[in-house]
Amino acid sequence: MIEFFGDPWPSGICDEGRQVTTPINDDCELCGEGICDQDQGSFMFGLDGQKKPVHRECSLRSVMGGIGHWNNHVAWCIDRHDPDGGYSYRESALMVWDLIHELGFNAEYSTRPFDQIWRTCL
Numbered sequence: 631m632i633e634f635f636g637d638p639w640p641s642g643i644c645d646e647g648r649q650v651t652t653p654i655n656d657d658c659e660l661c662g663e664g665i666c667d668q669d670q671g672s673f674m675f676g677l678d679g680q681k682k683p684v685h686r687e688c689s690l691r692s693v694m695g696g697i698g699h700w701n702n703h704v705a706w707c708i709d710r711h712d713p714d715g716g717y718s719y720r721e722s723a724l725m726v727w728d729l730i731h732e733l734g735f736n737a738e739y740s741t742r743p744f745d746q747i748w749r750t751c752l
């Protein structure tokens with residue numbers, strides 16, 4: 631059973647999963663920052679087999695790439711090897727979350743050879 635924490639948001643995770651107590655002060659496995667009481671997210675399994683909390687925004691960023699990737703793939707991903715565009719992983723994840731929810735998945739980006747681009751940038 632998939633588990634999530636925080637207020638439910640529109641997603642398959644929350645439709646099908648089970649809400650559990652927010653793991654306040656545990657570190658997000660992706661950004662390394664502590665989970666706060668207002669945060670929302672789910673869990674992934676670390677290399678040690680332990681279940682680790684991840685912010686929902688960080689989960690999305692881990693799949694979609696960082697804000698630098700979205701703003702200027704060549705400059706940030708290719709030239710500087712920093713897909714987060716100079717921001718922290720968490721900051722970048724929050725910006726990508728806003729960007730995706732503003733543009734939607736059918737925005738102009740979807741006309742690019744999408745999976746060829748982002749797979750190289752994670």
Ligand SMILES: [Zn+2]
Nearest residue numbers: 658661685688
């Ligand atoms: Zn995080």
